[in-house]
Structure formats: C-alpha cells, structure tokens
Amino acid sequence: MDFRKLPSGAVTLRDVRVPGCLLGDKAAFVKRDIHLRDGQISDTPGEAVDMGGAIVLPCFVDMHTHLDKGHIWPRAANPDGTFMGALTTVRADSSANWSAEDVRRRMDFSLRCAFAHGTRAIRTHIDSIAPQDEISWPVFREMREEWAGRIDLQGACLIACDRMEPEGRFRETADRVADAGGVLGMVTYPVPDLRARVEGFLRLAMERGLEADFHVDETLDPESQTLRVVAETARDLSFDKPITVGHLCSLSAQETGVAMDTIDLVAEVGLNVVSLPMCNLYLQNRHNHRTPRKRGITLVHEMKVRGINVSFASDNTRDPFYAYGDMDMIEVMREATRIGHLDHTGDDWVNAFTANPAKACGFAAPSFAAGASADLVICKARSWGEFFARPQADRIVVRGGKQIDRTLPEYSELDDLVGVP
Numbered sequence: 001m002d003f004r005k006l007p008s009g010a011v012t013l014r015d016v017r018v019p020g021c022l023l024g025d026k027a028a029f030v031k032r033d034i035h036l037r038d039g040q041i042s043d044t045p046g047e048a049v050d051m052g053g054a055i056v057l058p059c060f061v062d063m064h065t066h067l068d069k070g071h072i073w074p075r076a077a078n079p080d081g082t083f084m085g086a087l088t089t090v091r092a093d094s095s096a097n098w099s100a101e102d103v104r105r106r107m108d109f110s111l112r113c114a115f116a117h118g119t120r121a122i123r124t125h126i127d128s129i130a131p132q133d134e135i136s137w138p139v140f141r142e143m144r145e146e147w148a149g150r151i152d153l154q155g156a157c158l159i160a161c162d163r164m165e166p167e168g169r170f171r172e173t174a175d176r177v178a179d180a181g182g183v184l185g186m187v188t189y190p191v192p193d194l195r196a197r198v199e200g201f202l203r204l205a206m207e208r209g210l211e212a213d214f215h216v217d218e219t220l221d222p223e224s225q226t227l228r229v230v231a232e233t234a235r236d237l238s239f240d241k242p243i244t245v246g247h248l249c250s251l252s253a254q255e256t257g258v259a260m261d262t263i264d265l266v267a268e269v270g271l272n273v274v275s276l277p278m279c280n281l282y283l284q285n286r287h288n289h290r291t292p293r294k295r296g297i298t299l300v301h302e303m304k305v306r307g308i309n310v311s312f313a314s315d316n317t318r319d320p321f322y323a324y325g326d327m328d329m330i331e332v333m334r335e336a337t338r339i340g341h342l343d344h345t346g347d348d349w350v351n352a353f354t355a356n357p358a359k360a361c362g363f364a365a366p367s368f369a370a371g372a373s374a375d376l377v378i379c380k381a382r383s384w385g386e387f388f389a390r391p392q393a394d395r396i397v398v399r400g401g402k403q404i405d406r407t408l409p410e411y412s413e414l415d416d417l418v419g420v421p
C-alpha cells in the first residue's frame with residue numbers, strides 16, 4: 001500500500017476496512033473494495049490500488065469549536081491554566097485585538113488545519129458580547145462562503161447567561177444570528193434567575209426558528225446543576241428544534257442518583273450531548289503544584305445506554321481555554337478513547353465523531369453508498385489497536401474523490417498577529 005499517492009482518476013481502493021457500525025453491520029469492520037469515480041463513491045471499478053486492509057472512515061464532523069479564539073496563545077497565554085485564567089485572558093485579548101482581520105486570519109488558519117486532517121463540517125461558537133458580534137459575524141459569513149464545498153460551517157453565538165439580556169441588546173445579537181442562519185448559543189452558570197434567563201433565551205430562539213447550543217456546567221462543582229434547568233425549560237416550552245448541550249462536567253462530580261436522574265431527563269427531552277474531553281482535562285481540577293485527581297469528562301457511557309445522541313469535539317485550539325490542539329478529529333478520537341475508556345465497550349464509538357455530530361447539527365449524514373460524495377480518511381491501520389497506537393500522521397484524505405494536499409500551515413504565518421514565541 002502506497003500511503004503517499006493515489007492515482008488521480010477513477011480508482012478502486014482494494015481491500016479496505018470500514019467500521020461495521022457505519023454500514024449498519026454488527027461486525028467491528030467490514031472488508032470491502034471501494035470504487036471512487038467522478039467525485040463519488042461508485043459501483044464501477046477504477047484503477048485498482050491494494051490498500052492492505054487499511055481502515056477507511058468518513059470525513060469528520062467537529063461540532064464544537066471556537067475558531068474565533070484559535071491561536072491567540074502566544075500573545076494571550078493562560079496565566080495559570082485555570083478556567084478563570086482563561087476567561088479573563090480572553091476578555092482582555094478580544095477587546096484589545098479582535099478586529100475583523102485578526103479574527104479572519106486565525107479562523108482561516110484553523111480551517112486549513114481541520115481540512116488537512118480530514119474534517120468536512122464544523123460548528124464554531126462565536127464570542128458575541130456586543131460589540132464583538134458586529135465584528136465577528138460578518139467575518140464568519142465570509143469564511144463560510146469562502147470555504148463552501150470544502151468545510152460546511154455553522155456558527156453559534158456565545159454569551160454568558162448573566163450578560164444575556166433577553167429584552168436588551170441580546171435581541172439584536174439574536175437577529176444577527178438569525179440573519180446569518182446561525183444557532184443561538186449561551187453559557188449557563190448557576191445564577192439565581194437562571195430559569196427566567198433560559199426561558200427568555202429559548203423564546204428568542206423560538207421566535208426566530210433557531211436551534212440552540214449551550215455550554216453547560218463546565219465545572220466540577222456538584223452543585224452546578226444548570227443542565228436540569230435547560231432540560232426542564234426546553235420541555236416546558238415544547239421547544240421543537242434541536243438543542244445541543246456541551247461539557248456537562250459537573251455530572252461526573254455528583255452523587256450517582258442525582259446525576260442519573262438528570263441524564264434520564266436529558267434522554268426524555270432528547271438533548272444532543274457533546275463532550276470536550278481535551279479541554280476538560282486541561283482546565284478542570286487544576287490547582288498548581290497539585291496532581292489532578294479528576295478528568296472532567298461527562299458521563300458518556302451512561303448517556304449512550306440511555307439512547308442520548310453523544311458526540312465528541314475539539315473545543316478550543318491554542319488559546320487560553322486549551323493550550324494545544326490542531327483541529328484534528330483523530331487526535332480527539334485518541335484522547336477521548338483514553339480519557340473516557342471508550343475501548344472495551346463495543347465497536348460503535350466512531351459514530352460519536354462522524355454520524356452523531358452530523359445528526360445533532362443537521363449536517364449531511366456520512367454514507368458509503370454509491371452516489372455519496374467521496375470524502376474519506378484512510379489510515380495505515382488494520383484494527384482499532386493499530387489505529388489508536390499512532391497519530392495517523394500519514395493518513396490519506398480524499399475530498400470529492402481526490403486526494404488532498406495535507407500540508408499544514410506554518411505557525412510563523414501568524415507571528416505578526418499573535419507574536420513570536
């Protein structure tokens with residue numbers, strides 16, 4: 001198997017393995033040949049290439065990112081690695097530096113990384129405390145257009161619940177989001193009038209026909225139970241668009257009965273869950289010079305058995321909320337598998353990086369059927385053991401039937417924006 005170059009015309013990938021769960025098959029992998037022709041998966045063979053049993057995955061969906069914050073680290077490092085350190089550092093940097101040009105160049109950098117690693121669709125949160133919404137949303141719209149056909153982009157506004165005034169300036173932000181075809185997003189903390197705020201927020205979404213996406217309980221304080229308020233309010237309002245809830249770290253610190261009761265409610269209301277294990281591992285349970293004891297990942301196994309649509313995503317990249325990351329969903333798979341013990345628990349977790357996030361966000365479902373767009377990631381691994389043992393840096397990414405150039409952008413491109421390390 002030549003892992004450098006596929007032929008440029010119609011091709012048959014001979015002897016590849018597709019995860020069975022992506023084909024509705026119970027087997028861990030299904031061995032088959034895949035024909036690519038005219039940009040699509042085809043029934044008609046092309047030039048045969050022996051792939052030696054390589055795993056083929058559909059391109060990834062990264063449903064929770066922050067492209068507007070990406071790569072500010074060199075000029076805005078988190079001083080102590082904590083959540084508060086992240087919040088205050090980002091606030092200062094955004095008010096000082098987030099011009100349209102600054103946001104555009106950093107977003108484009110992240111999109112090029114994501115594309116090179118094999119991601120085809122991304123939802124990004126966009127910090128939208130006025131007046132930043134006026135700067136970042138037009139940039140997002142430009143980028144979405146520029147990247148159409150390579151990466152499908154969705155935007156969700158991001159604002160803390162105590163800054164979100166449903167009768168005030170936030171109405172304008174909601175209009176801007178609606179006008180851009182975006183998703184209404186908010187961070188929930190345990191504030192005294194949270195229920196009224198969530199209700200006001202969801203009513204704004206309903207009036208505009210918008211989906212909702214919440215950052216919820218990103219803390220290990222077991223008393224932070226805003227997930228219940230989001231679920232109950234959505235149920236009481238009969239909110240009928242998809243809702244995504246992200247983080248949910250505090251569930252992992254709560255007494256089991258309390259947490260399970262809340263998860264049952266999440267299943268009943270049909271919320272989509274996205275876990276961000278890399279960012280959680282970085283920020284949660286951090287006290288300098290003390291070894292962390294907790295991982296912060298939400299209760300993904302308990303959710304999965306209850307039929308909740310569970311996904312994983314990148315979250316932040318090289319910013320104060322997460323110092324590392326490269327928009328690489330195979331890194332997310334590797335880390336999530338280690339952090340959350342996704343191994344030894346069945347063979348269908350790959351859905352949580354492909355089909356589940358597509359469903360949560362309404363992106364096209366991955367498909368290996370003839371006629372589907374040929375958007376594939378091919379790895380030099382014949383089992384999950386081989387797959388997870390290496391970073392798959394030599395993967396092939398095929399988009400629209402063609403192998404893409406996977407060269408990553410150089411960090412030095414951003415030196416004039418963010419400083420030289």
Ligand SMILES: Nc1ccnc(=O)[nH]1
Pocket residue numbers: 066069187215218279315316321
């Ligand atoms: N984990 C995060 C919470 C809030 N904002 C972010 O950018 N990231």
